[in-house]
Amino acid sequence: MSDDLPEAAHGRLQGGAFTSGLSVADLAACHAMGLEPVGLVQGFCAMQWGYGPARTGFGGGLGMGFASGLAPSVARGGYVENYQCPHAMVSAEHRQWGQNYEQTWVEQSWHDGYDAASRRMLEEATALGAHGVVGVVDTVASLVESGVVEFHLLGTAVVVSGLERPATPWTSSLAGQRLAKLFEAGYAPVSTIAVVSSVRVWASCMTEYFMGSGAGLWSSPSDSVEIDQLVSARTRARQLVRERARSQLRGDELHGVDLRVSEREPGPGDIDIEVQLRGNRVRRARPADPLTFPRPTVALS
Amino acid sequence: MSDAPKDLPEASERRLEEIEHGLFTSDLSVNEFLLVKEAGYHPLGLVMGSSIYHTGLQTRKWGESQELTKLTEAMYNARELAMTRMEEEASELGADGVVGVRLDVNYYEWGKDAAEFIAVGTAVKAEDGVSRRNALGKPFTSDLSGQDFWTLLRTGYLPQGLVMGTCVYHIAHRGLGQTLATTGQNVELPNFTQALYEARELAMTRMQDEASQLGAAGVVGARLEEKTHQWGSHTIEFLALGTAVTRTADEITLTPPVTIISLDH
Amino acid sequence: MTGAAPSPNASGDLPAAVRQALAVAEPVGGARAGLTSDLTIDETLILHSVAWAPRDLVVGLSVQSVPSSIWSWGSGEIELASRAHARAFAHAVARLHAEAVAVGAHGVVGVHVERRILASHIEVELVGTAVAPADAPRIPDGQVFVSDLSARDFALLLAGGWRPVALAVGASFTYAPRRAVGAALRQQTQNVELTNYTAALYDARSTAMERMQRAALDAHGAGIVDVTVTEGPLRFAAHAIGFTAWGTVVVPASSSQTIDPLTVVSLDDAVNAFDVAPLA
Incomplete structure (x- = not known):
């Protein structure tokens, strides 16, 4: 496992019971799809902000x-x-x-922060042996101090029995019924994009x-x-x-x-x-x- | 259960006695009520527990990120007390469990540094007479709605208890030198990342530990809440909440869902 | 309202379908490379079920500057403001339309209207999804429609034998009339209708509606559905009142279709249980 994650994450991910952010309805739908939740995963990054x-x-x-x-x-x-x-x-x-x-420098920093949080969430998922992460939600906000922007991603890692594990888990903000419909419509999730x-x-x-x-240096225009x-x-x-x-x-x-x-x-x-x-x-x-x-x-x- | 609860007020006991004579109260909607009945349970009554807790003071170091263990303990104990009292009320009614539990925190003008923690839910009992109490012999608790309760049972799970983990963390202020050193760039702040990341992980770990104690197979509907309460922006409580579940011997009776394209708005 | 449709998987084996889909490394035939759509999966499926498909997310916006002096005291309609509002909408719709034409769409559905009326300018932003029947060739630009109906409403409308043709907008800004000081004093203790107010507001409202209807007739429509009406005093000028109305112009496409609804009793409470709840 990468050293990018905090100490507490290592301990938690080795725990026994699975944790999932899925609602009961979503859990039932996951079962119907053959996706087994293995744990709640998150990624986080705090960036200094406001300079450029x-x-x-x-x-x-x-x-x-x-x-x-x-x-x-x-x-x-x-x-x-x-x-x-x-x-x-x-x-x-x-x-x-x-x-x-x-403001290309602002865009660059935003993408750096988001990508770091996203990468860490995927590292947690990989540590759990997951195939994918469902129900991903992200928050980009300042919790502590202005001048700091925080990127937080949270999702539920799932495994699919009888399938080879991809190098990088796939991700989707969909979970449950909506994800099932995506599959039924003939699509497969690849990743969330921000x-x-x-x-x-x-x-x-x-x-x-x-x-x-x-x-008002010149007269009012007579029309919009x-x-x-x-x-x-x-x-x-x-x-x-x-x-x-x-x-x-x-x-x-x-x-x-x-x-x-x-x-x-x-x-x-x-x-x-x-x-x-x-x-x-x-x-x-x-x-x-x-x-x-x-x-x-x-x-x- | 016959063992009389120790710390419930008198009015509460009178109310519960009336309930024991067959009248049931519940804040379930008609839909939820019918689904709970369909799942083979009968609602017994509305149960609640509350605790007004004074949170002690703890000094925080300006420049250091650390867990405020005393506050973590206070937040945890207060909720635990409210939950335990609610469980006692449910025991008094002979319930197997409590569904639809809501956990609230109220602050009052009169109580500085004091907060009321409340837990309210609907006690239910299995109609087949077989006890569905959890591994600790207490009524199970869960924040599931009637619909979720029905679905969960049909999926072959039984709720064991509302589990939570909390972590109150103080995030270091940045010193002037640190701020100046990074001026001119938008860069990652590893210390902030580390502190806030760790705090969330701790809360989630504690929730998982509670689930393990109940012998649960997993936790569903886990949420992560962030609250600053009244401590200023650098002290944050991370609260992880979810319902621990175990697999039952019952076979899965949920019919394979039919794809429905919703015409709902 | 909900409706059930049988699963397309003849076997009904969802886990197998999931495993198979996840094992696919390259998009297969029928994929629209680079397609961007803001529809939910339900909306996409319902659009597919009437043989239409999303093409792209399209945007059109306009900002019209107006002299802030026009809002001050006067009487009758504030014609410049009404004109600016109409122009802002027209420009935004034209740009949205041009983006839709560029991606070969037959129309735009689910248009969200964001609008701000400020003392110095009027802003209109439209965001919608360009759609077309699956694999259909381009149609003449003039036939590409714009509609604020959701994809769900659009599909239902098609199923019911109607089709949208345009977005119709009407607006009227007016000064609230004044009461003579003498009249105000006399009326202080009485219950009376303020007939000049009634007349002025009635007039302005009718004007806005009439303009919307005129736009619908110009588009050769048979009617307007899902009309959104807003009215009220403007935040920055309490003595100026704005009325606006917009809706989708529709025409009948075939006379034989009906939707024939089924009645059900739902055991769900009034929430969508399958939505992804935000975790934070």
Whole structure:
């Protein structure tokens, strides 16, 4: 067993009784599928958070770099888009440039943390001789201290009798009935996938004005106007996660996708967009054989 | 059982006497009630146990991650007391077990550092007269709903007891030097990882130990809860809870499930 | 409502099917490489049962800036806001539609509508699943539909002999009318209907509904189902009131189909016992 796991894990995994996070219904379904629960497994990683080139590059003096009239080049690799001021105006308060940029360092750290937790959960499962892990749930949050992000994964390891053990256990967030249906539909679980994208919007003078925080230097428009910079950043952030997830599929399919978006505004005209995408990578194991359309029922309750 | 419980209040005994005369109370829904009956059990009455516990003080070292054993003990004992009293009430009724147990913690304005731990559930008795008490001769307890209870029995398992493990852990604050040293990078913090990982593992281990004491084959529905109670963010209780089960000689009578595509929303 | 369907495994031997599926190392025929879908397994199966399949997760969004001065005191409809709302929806739907067309879908189902109305801008975000009949060729762009019906509702609608054609939206923003000071004083102790309020709100609500219906007629629809209506004062401007309504426009596809439901008594309590409960 790897030294990556804490002392207490070694002791626990050698214990007698199996533990499972499965509900009774899920346990019954697992029995019906021939999956035998062998133990509750978890993986954990705490990461320091909140630092990156954005802070050291032009933290605090954000406006200065832009006022010089040059587009800042903070993002190396990843998506960048510049928005130039259409006004012929030079002033310390007026933003000459706006920029959308992908915070690749944030994405990298997030993936590092998630992957470490995921790897440890798989190590625990391997130590139990498991074929797979079902009912995987993850929490990404700060429990103790801000500036620390914690990645926690929890699932139930299962063995399948009469089957060779894979090098790496398969994982799925499904358990019980839903997993049974996946198998019946001719799919096999491969892994859970979680990816993130992080895009920062540094508003151009027009965007800032349209967002309602800029000074009204010109007359009110008489009609609504699309805020291109923001639309572009949000659209791109959502595209990035989908592309990233797709690149991990290698011919498989991704089901049950959960897209979570959060936005922060650390300062006026400064928007931080984070998009997380989770899903189950599944493999078609036999040609599709659809069920017949179910007979609708009316419950008398 | 005839051995009279020692520490139940009088009102409680009167209530239980009325129940013994045939009236049953339960917080089971009609669906659950019918399924419990279908499983061959009869609900006897609502049983509960409570304990107001004063948690002692324990000094924490600012810069050190450690288990706060005194608090762990307090949290554990308080729940254990509430559970034991509930089991006593169930014994008084001659029950074989308790289903649908809920464990709650209440804080009151008047009690600084004191908390009320409550356990409530429905006592049930097997209708065939054969005792289904657990390995320790006590009524089994479980947090299973009526539906889950029925399914579990049909799958060839019998609940043995609600098992729990707890661990109150103090996570070290980071010193200024440490914080500065890592400024400028998003990196893993091995000390944090180690401490929080270990605390969870300890709670889970203790739960498994309880299950082993009951001679259980396994634990179902295990949950891991994280509570900060009123100790500030660096002191966290990790509580692992689940129902220990054993295999019964009964054959598995759950018919192979039919795949249903749900048209539910 | 639930419905039972027999298992596709003639043998009914689930453990064997599980072992066989887990032993497969490469996806077999019929797999759609790179398919991304936010449907649950139930929704996927029900879609398969009407011979449709998900194609991809699609997104469309728009942010329309409005001058914040428009919300301040005035009378009648705030036309600029109504127009901005309509435009934000139209742009978001157009982008969602374009993504669906790009993956060769015949429509988008299960569209979640996220909407924010702020003093300075109106945001609309739509996330849905592009779907198409299994192995069907592309259809003309104009026939690709967008619908906020869930995959389950969509399949049931098809089974019942109907099909969705478009998302219809209507909105109307209006200033709450003022009462003359004299009238307010006179009415202080009386129970009276505030007829000018009634009339103004009635009007605005009808306008929003009418716009939605107009959109449905433009799409040659026979009706609108699953209409979501929201109304109320705006958080940042209590004297401005917004009414919006959206729903899926449907047309009959065949006249002979009926769903013929079965009645059952369920012993489950009102929870989905088979959901994965969060453990934390």
